[in-house]
Amino acid sequence: MAALNEVPDWMRPPGLPSHRMPSAQALQRLKAGNARYVTQRSGEGHSPGSPVTAEFPFAVVVGCLEPDAAGEHLFAETPGAVQCVRTAGPSLGADTMAAIEYAVLVQNVSLVLVLGHQGCGALRAAADARAAGSVPLPGELTGWVSRAATGTRLGDPATGHVRALRAVLHRADSLLTLIRSGEVKIAAGVLAPATGAIEFLPDEPDEVEDDCPSVSRRVELGS
């Protein structure tokens, strides 16, 4: 029986290289791509565009669904090199986790970027709903509130939130071995929608709130 952090080989796409891109290289490439995007957007640079589609992605970005809050275009990359999962906040519900696990364990992606953004309406709504207490909400929203409000009390809401989500991912059983070995990196960033620039947060132990259900108060990095 396969270990919890492995998938059967038949799940992998044909032709997938056996080795991941080094995670530090993936992060540098993502940062450089965003810097390139900001330059292009300001009109100072021109991208000829790439006619080639990447065979496999090297990064997955977990961002918010709101307009201008996330997207593959922010990295001015070869089409297909970066893929994006967008949910409100974002939050790490079951399907978001499955998308991350698919990218990391099946597609051999070596970088996960948790991306928040300045002025996030979803985080504000979640924080307000949490503050309002036990107000009945339809459908999946009650569970979403606790996930999306996580970290928003720790200073800047978007920064606190992505740090809390990074802590959740650092504790995920399915990713633990790959994170600790350095093969996979969980990065966190906050987007300024006005410019398209992403502030990549430093690697540091992530503080999380006491009421965050699935993480402890302080999570040490695996390295």
Ligand SMILES: [Zn+2]
């Ligand atoms: Zn948002």
